[in-house]
Amino acid sequence: MKTNVIVDVWNVNWRELKRFMRQKPRIVMSIVQPIIWLALMGSMLENVVKLPYFRGVGSYLDYMAPGIVVFTTLFGGVFGGLSVVWDRRFGFLNKMLAAPISRSAIPIGKMIAATLVSGLQATIILALALAMGVNCVTGPLGLVAAIMIAMLLCLLLSGVSLALGAVIKTHETLMVVMNFLTMPLMFTSSALFPLEAMPSWLADIARWNPLTHTIDPIRIIMTKGWEWSTIIPDIAVVSTLTITVALIATMLFRRSIS
């Protein structure tokens, strides 16, 4: 039975990946958009990096690249739950449920698929960022770590999105809710400005924002080096949150189908 769960997760995941690879415009757009952000905002705010809050980061591009990579995985995760709403609407969900597959494999397979896809996007964006002059002091190993941390956030957000998708049964409403979540998450994090530069109320919010805890370790790895004492607590926070959310999402999904 246990091996079957893994097989089922793989099958669900396989379908999502196949589908994604067929949607070429979606792939292109998911990469072009962050690159435009990086190019525009990177140039616009070039000189802001001279402010003391930035603590000697080489360039604003260096500062914001981790944020942009995490934005990408954030978007990937946010829309992870949509696929289950579509599947419900078009009857595919019932078809899967009529088969003897593990119920939990459906949300888990979808979360993993969203995460793998966002990992691919993050890799491409990081490669383009490097070509634009972004530095990574820890070299290729640091980049791999950065991508994996960013993927963790995607897993978290796809869990949130799936949990909401189990409760909200129409895709229009889910889209609105998820969009409503993304913007504040982006702008109350350390993605574009350091917490020290924010008013204290905003900094307090940012400290609670999981995005901050994802972006900070990536930024340290890319701009400072392997400072484990700051990296590990952040990753621990995001991991704990991710596991909790994944469990809740799976539970809510199971409840929504029974």
Place this chain on the structure above:
Amino acid sequence: MVAIIKAENLTKIYAGQLKAVDSISFDVEEGEIYGFLGPNGAGKTTTILVLITLLKPTGGKATLCGYDVTKETAKVRSCIGYVSQDTAVDENLTGRENLLLQGRFYHLPKDTLANRIDEVLEMVDLKDRADDLVSTYSGGMRKRLDIAEGLIHRPKILFVDEPTLGLDIQTRHKIWEYIQRLRRESNVTIFLTTHYMDEADALCDRISIIDYGRIKVIGKPNELKNQIGGDIITLKFSEQNGRTEEAIAKIKALPFVESITPVASSYTIVVKNGETAVPKIFEAANSVDVKVQAVSLKRPTLDNVFLAYTGRALREEEGSKDEIMQERMRLRRARQ
């Protein structure tokens, strides 16, 4: 005969409001095509969802292949196939990939699955298009692929919910052919629902007429039609040689004739088994040298049966917003 589906007082009430299925009991025998005939919203789909373990019944009991639908869900799922009314095939995959995925969901071994895919593709005549994306398929092709998917693990029972919803007439007849062929070539039991009378008539060995969640009557389509009265023959005599009365008396005396009434210049005769009655009526008329100028035979349809048991014609009801949207999607896909 063995009952492969057994339902006893099966009831489903949605969130305390609507009795979607109201204490229905029926048996389906192994190898037969069993139909649930009723209007939209009658409880057909709910019944299927309960039987295939996707909804828990509020009351009553059902077993499939001897397994309880609430207690032995995994076993029930392994022995059934389900073709939903939504034609749930994935547009972004090819036909073959859809089948592959479906086979993997049933944990078929790799080699077996490869053979089965070819086998079911052959069965629904989709071999040539197997490696094209489903988004390029017509509505009928999608439905055929959907049916093929339902068969990939050789289920003992295949559930088909509204197999021809939104399809054009030719395509409907094609789908009927595939379903009939399926029954000939394998011994799968088919449970289907439809709100088309002609479909139930063409495909089903037995039907249940269902309305407002209750079964009104169960029987073979022909028996049901016979029960509500005989066939109707309309007859016109050509020669008024004065012996017409005699001819009518002779016809009236035939054992299968129930009544004969003049209507305008013709006569309406209600008989049992119209096909065999017509030549005998001719003989009776000829025996007194009365010639028949025109004849027509009308059989009662399931429409008449439905009317007789529910007191009204098959209605179309407005669905929820979601249902209407789904219906539109289906029509759009069917037209492609």
